[in-house]
Amino acid sequence: MADEAPLYRSNPARSVAPDGQLLVQGKPVQWPQLIKSGQRIFIGSHAAVPHALIRNLLAHCKYLHDVEIVQVGAFGDNAWAETTYQNHFKVNSLFIGGEQVRRAVAEGRADYTPTFMSAVPSLFLDDILPLDAALIMVSPADQHGYHSLGVSVDVVSAALRAAKTVIAQVNPAMPVTFGQAFIHKGQIDAFYYANEPLLELPPPNFDPITERVGQYVALLVEDGATIQIGFGKVCEAALRYLSNHRDLGVHSELITDGIMDLMLKGVVNNRLKTFHQHKCVTSFAIGTQRLYDYVNHNPHIGFYPSEYVNSPANIARNDQMVSINSAIEVDLTGQVVSDSIGYQFYSGIGGQVDFSRGASMSTGGKPIIALPSTAKDGTISRIVPHITEGAGVVTSRAHVHYVVTEFGVASLRGKSIRERALELIRVAHPKFRAELLAEVRKHYYVPNYQKQTPVEVPELGDVGFKELNIGGEAFDLRPLNPSDERRLQEFFYSHTKETLQMRYNSVPTQMSREKSCTLVSVDQSKDLALCIVRQKGSAAQIQAVGRYYLSHDGSNCEVAFVTRETHQGKGMAKLLLDEMIRIAKLRGVQKMLAYVRAENQKMLAVFERAGFRRLPADEPGEVYLALELGNTLSEKQ
Numbered sequence: 001m002a003d004e005a006p007l008y009r010s011n012p013a014r015s016v017a018p019d020g021q022l023l024v025q026g027k028p029v030q031w032p033q034l035i036k037s038g039q040r041i042f043i044g045s046h047a048a049v050p051h052a053l054i055r056n057l058l059a060h061c062k063y064l065h066d067v068e069i070v071q072v073g074a075f076g077d078n079a080w081a082e083t084t085y086q087n088h089f090k091v092n093s094l095f096i097g098g099e100q101v102r103r104a105v106a107e108g109r110a111d112y113t114p115t116f117m118s119a120v121p122s123l124f125l126d127d128i129l130p131l132d133a134a135l136i137m138v139s140p141a142d143q144h145g146y147h148s149l150g151v152s153v154d155v156v157s158a159a160l161r162a163a164k165t166v167i168a169q170v171n172p173a174m175p176v177t178f179g180q181a182f183i184h185k186g187q188i189d190a191f192y193y194a195n196e197p198l199l200e201l202p203p204p205n206f207d208p209i210t211e212r213v214g215q216y217v218a219l220l221v222e223d224g225a226t227i228q229i230g231f232g233k234v235c236e237a238a239l240r241y242l243s244n245h246r247d248l249g250v251h252s253e254l255i256t257d258g259i260m261d262l263m264l265k266g267v268v269n270n271r272l273k274t275f276h277q278h279k280c281v282t283s284f285a286i287g288t289q290r291l292y293d294y295v296n297h298n299p300h301i302g303f304y305p306s307e308y309v310n311s312p313a314n315i316a317r318n319d320q321m322v323s324i325n326s327a328i329e330v331d332l333t334g335q336v337v338s339d340s341i342g343y344q345f346y347s348g349i350g351g352q353v354d355f356s357r358g359a360s361m362s363t364g365g366k367p368i369i370a371l372p373s374t375a376k377d378g379t380i381s382r383i384v385p386h387i388t389e390g391a392g393v394v395t396s397r398a399h400v401h402y403v404v405t406e407f408g409v410a411s412l413r414g415k416s417i418r419e420r421a422l423e424l425i426r427v428a429h430p431k432f433r434a435e436l437l438a439e440v441r442k443h444y445y446v447p448n449y450q451k452q453t454p455v456e457v458p459e460l461g462d463v464g465f466k467e468l469n470i471g472g473e474a475f476d477l478r479p480l481n482p483s484d485e486r487r488l489q490e491f492f493y494s495h496t497k498e499t500l501q502m503r504y505n506s507v508p509t510q511m512s513r514e515k516s517c518t519l520v521s522v523d524q525s526k527d528l529a530l531c532i533v534r535q536k537g538s539a540a541q542i543q544a545v546g547r548y549y550l551s552h553d554g555s556n557c558e559v560a561f562v563t564r565e566t567h568q569g570k571g572m573a574k575l576l577l578d579e580m581i582r583i584a585k586l587r588g589v590q591k592m593l594a595y596v597r598a599e600n601q602k603m604l605a606v607f608e609r610a611g612f613r614r615l616p617a618d619e620p621g622e623v624y625l626a627l628e629l630g631n632t633l634s635e636k637q
Contacts (some may be wrong), residue, residue, distance in 0.1 A: 022167070023191045032058060033164055034190055037065040039132035042159040043080075045072045047098075047292075048152035050137040050169035052194035054080065054347045057135070061088045070129055072348070073097025075286070077200045081110055092129075094120055094155075095348030096339075105345050113421040114339065114392075117253060117351040118310035121158030134163035136182065139174040142549055146182040149303070150174040151198065151292060153181050154253070154283040154335045157305040165189045173197050177290050179281075180300030192229070200288045203257055204233040206240070209372050209628035212406035214238040215463060217324055217370050220402060220409065221245060224272045225364075226318040228252035228355045229259070230325035238324050242267060249273035249388070250280040251318050253309050253351040255301070257287040260294050264482050265464050275317035276302065283309040296618075298630065308349050309601040311453070323355035328371075329382045332421040332440050334371050334412045336395035343390030356399040366401055367539065373429040383428035385439035401538055403427065407456070409466055415483075416444050422483040426455055447531070451521040455481045456529070459583045464580075467503025468532065470570055475543065477579060480529040484520045485513065487533075491514070491542040494564055526550050528557075528580060532572050534637075543567050546576030548584065548592065556591040557584060573606045581610065585629050592627040595619075 021280050023029045034059070035041060044050050054537040057079060069080055069091050069384050080099040081091045091110035095117070104110035114124065121254040121506070136156055138147035147168065149156055160166045160183060167376055168183075206214070214237025214325035221227060221242060226249035229235040239258030242248065246503050249270040263280065264266040272276050274605050280301045295301055308314060315321055327338040328346065356367035375382050383405070387393065401413040405426060419439045424432050439444050457479045460466060467479035492511035521531040529547040533540050546561035559580055584592060594612060596603050600622050604617055608614075617624035 001101055001361070012159040020193045021570070023193075024189065029190065030059045032063055034167060034275070035064065035067065036615060037063070037067065040068040040070060040092075040130065042070045042131050042135075042136060042163060043074060044136040044152060045074060045154055046151055046152045046154050047075050047198050048137045048156065048174070048284075049074045049076055049199075050135050050171075051076055052171075052191045052196050053135055053137070053167065053169035055467040056192065058085065060429065061085065064088045066090065068092050070094065070131070070329060071101075072117075075201070080289065081108065092117050093348070094123075095350050096345055097347070102344075102346065112345045112348070114349050116173055116310070116354055116564070117155070117306050117309075118312070118351055118354045120155045121305060124155075124162035127162075131159060131163040133165040133167060133228070134159040135167050135169075136160055136525060137169045138188075139176050139191050140170055140172055141185050142176075145185045147185060148174065148176040149181045149183060149278070150177055151285040151295065151303075153177070153179065153303040153613070154309075155593045158307065160187065162484070165193065169194055171195060171246045174477045175296035175302045176220050176287075177295050177301065178297075178299055180261075181303040197200055197289070198288040201256075201286050202288065204236055206233060206237050208351045208436075209406045210234055210237045211240075213247075213370050213372060213404055214241045216404045216406070216409050217368060218242050219321050219463060220366055220368060220404070221248070222320060222364075223247055223501070224585075225275065225320040225322045225366075226261045226273055226275075226324045228315070228325075228359070229254060229352075230323075230352060230355075231254070231349070232326045233374070234325050234326045237304055238370065242295065247272045249318065250282065251275065251315060251321065252281070253283045254284050255282045255291075255295075256288075257291050260287070260291050263300070270300075270393065274319045275314065279307060292426070306351075310354040312354055312358035312361060312565040315355055316361035316365070319363045319365075321362035323352075323367045325352045325355065325366075325369055325395075326371050327369050327382075327395075329384050330369060330371065330400075330424065331384050331387045332396040332401050332424050332436065334386055334403070334419055334420050335386050335393045336400060336425070337391045338394045338399055340391045342388045349394050353395055356395050360399060360401065364537065368402045368404060369395065369400050369595075370404040373407055373427065374432075378429070380540070381428055381432040381436070383432070383436065385426050385436055400581075405429075411538050411540070415590070416450050419483055421446055422450070422481075422485075426481050426483060430454070447514070447517070450482065450517055453482075453521050453523040455479060457583065458523050459586050460579075468575065470567075470572065473534070475532060476533045477575065479524050480520045480522060480545065481546075482517070482521050482533050484531070485516045487542050488520055488545070489516045491545065491564065495562070522547070528583060530576055530579060532576065544572040544576055545579055546573070550589070557589050558593045558595070560594065569602070573603070574609070577606060577610050581627070581629065590629055592629060596622060596623045596625065598623050 072095040078098045081100045081104040168188045169192045217238035218241035223246045248268045327336045329337045359365040359367040403410040405427045407427045410427045468475040532544040544563040548557040548559040550557045612625040612627045614623045
């Protein structure tokens with residue numbers, strides 16, 4: 001969770017009853033009978049903060065001193081963290097969720113305790129943070145005497161089990177949710193009846209950059225996957241672009257309006273889940289009144305405690321588990337900062353590590369970190385050579401498989417430090433790439449011959465690649481880029497002598513790292529180097545490469561391509577050639593040239609079917625071909 005602070009709103013359509021009385025066994029009591037100076041109390045979390053109950057406490061807190069308030073994200077007015085109450089209360093936040101708490105932490109008036117969300121319950125139950133009281137919000141009791149914890153079961157469930165005294169605001173506006181969301185009235189020591197609307201979080205407005213990040217994230221999610229989302233605009237944007245997916249499941253600490261919309265469209269139906277099949281599993285909900293109405297008495301959504309939902313072992317029981325979280329910055333080794341901006345603590349660890357770890361353990365799982373490439377109106381890069389002084393790593397290098405920005409997807413799993421740096425520079429903002437490469441050379445052993453060149457081919461469309469289906473197999477057609485250095489070496493060494501002879505007119509025996517680096521470090525704004533790749537998760541293998549070299553005056557280009565032997569004759573060369581012809585035309589190139597060995601009849605056929613004409617050749621045994629780009633078969637078709 002690393003996006004900007006949210007804007008909350010109350011629902012003016014619902015009336016707010018005046019504050020009532022604290023009741024124990026139906027009789028009025030005063031706060032000194034329940035809470036004493038020096039104690040530690042927990043307050044309910046997220047959209048289930050018992051604000052009316054807390055307002056009543058604040059109005060009668062003059063007798064209290066040095067009470068520690070333990071909380072996670074508490075939506076709305078966190079007045080207890082203001083200087084007015086600093087002699088009465090001190091906040092210990094396990095996740096910083098509001099500006100008032102953030103300011104108090106920065107000024108030293110409040111504490112921040114970093115912890116995984118899955119580990120928060122054990123802090124209470126193991127008496128590491130023993131609780132004297134828990135202030136929570138519940139729905140009215142049903143005919144069996146059970147109240148529901150509603151939209152926040154999360155760590156509230158553990159707090160009420162650990163606390164010596166449970167004080168509950170009974171709120172008719174609280175939805176009744178299922179799962180492990182119930183508490184019997186006999187477990188509650190004091191009651192406070194107050195009707196107040198839950199705070200709402202309006203759906204975010206998406207800018208083009210956020211939308212593009214969301215598009216790239218959605219491309220990584222396969223039909224039938226189970227998803228988790230973190231908090232913020234980037235994660236919500238990803239949900240928007242999942243609308244055309246099928247049979248998705250949800251196992252997520254948080255659900256929002258975006259999840260609800262996918263359920264209503266039938267995109268999320270949970271039918272292929274391998275853990276809690278047919279049920280959306282969550283621990284808390286944040287959104288609009290529409291969402292709160294949707295979860296009310298909804299048997300298809302189960303609310304469970306954080307130690308259950310956020311357990312990496314439970315998360316991993318979902319095949320194809322995809323975790324989608326955001327960050328403040330990512331360094332070139334893949335370290336993720338998401339709870340602090342330099343020395344300023346901003347949010348918390350939350351569930352990011354829990355779900356990144358769980359997704360990485362899942363069969364076919366994908367842990368994703370998604371963020372815009374820049375901050376502060378594009379003036380600073382969020383892909384950085386080293387983490388900012390004072391900042392802390394939340395998610396380690398080994399936890400993240402993918403980092404996504406508006407410039408594409410960096411695949412980190414199984415990559416060396418050098419390869420990670422090149423992948424991440426590729427998805428950084430272009431104006432920072434040269435600087436990042438210069439910095440990484442100082443520390444991460446990227447060689448001096450490694451160049452920084454434009455890697456985008458805008459003619460391939462918004463996402464920068466094309467999905468292909470060849471013989472029932474899925475492939476991607478995309479540009480070669482600097483991080484393909486090792487893949488191109490492997491591609492070269494897969495060739496037979498015959499293929500090398502046909503392509504290079506000789507039989508080279510070595511493709512050095514330096515040579516491979518030169519071949520993948522292509523200025524794609526001038527020359528063109530495309531490849532067809534079989535991509536399965538983080539595993540990628542080049543199947544075919546096509547490239548053209550532009551002449552000095554830009555009027556013509558020389559084209560060549562080579563295909564892995566196992567895929568020769570399947571049309572890959574034709575697909576590459578057609579794409580290169582299309583791009584060359586768009587760029588105003590007038591003529592394409594090719595030199596092919598006379599005995600390479602299959603290659604000659606590919607060129608001639610595309611409209612190339614044979615011309616006299618200077619070298620015996622070689623065929624010279626040319627294509628006038630203003631008059632091709634492709635254009636006529």
